[in-house]
Amino acid sequence: MADALFKALADPTRRKILDELAERQGQTLFEICSRLSMKHRLGLSRQAVSQHLAVLEAAGLVESRREGRYKFHDLNTEPLRHIAERWIRSDQSDHRETP
Amino acid sequence: MADALFKALADPTRRKILDELAERQGQTLFEICSRLSMKHRLGLSRQAVSQHLAVLEAAGLVESRREGRYKFHDLNTEPLRHIAERWIRSDQSDHRETP
């Protein structure tokens, strides 16, 4: 479970997809494709993005809903919220903002 | 920079190493090796752990200091603190605890 989450975040293209979904929820596969090629100059095939979305969905970071022939993708930030707690909770060093 | 961080976290063995360092700071390579084999039944070679530590150090998650023939490793949680902010900051969904 944590494994799928961290592996999903390991790829820079997948993180950019999360960026796009954070900026605008409910995008379709083609919208994400064109956004990636426009803004980031990424020449990815449709299937590549589709596979990335499958990985993100398996990790719980993306949820999809189908309407007709469109499939809309939504970002779910819930799995991201407790990632660092695993190592931060018993933190003995003082990481306060530099005065 | 973010790439090294996420790739470092992608491996389950490296995350266990971070767990061990979170539990006890300043461990040597051999201490980490024996801990991993004891507690997690991981039969890893010394070089495997050494390479993992190099990856973690490149990501800024582990800092090392040399004293004589020993090299002590310390966990640095600083890179972990702002990981999720990238996607959470402009979060419009209501993820409050279930009432």
Added chain:
DNA sequence: TCGACAGGCAAGCAACCACTTGCCTATAGT
């Protein structure tokens, strides 16, 4: 009804990654 559009499935390939093996350096103890 038929063609265009949105998406899915599966095999194949090249690059990467975790891990091993073998050898080497340097410090500490006797």
Added chain:
DNA sequence: ACTATAGGCAAGTGGTTGCTTGCCTGTCGA
């Protein structure tokens, strides 16, 4: 001085992964 200990360097290997290519399914508009 010499041996054991702690660690490093580099080449090789099997498995994984990101991406492509080709083909198929389902939905909407004319």
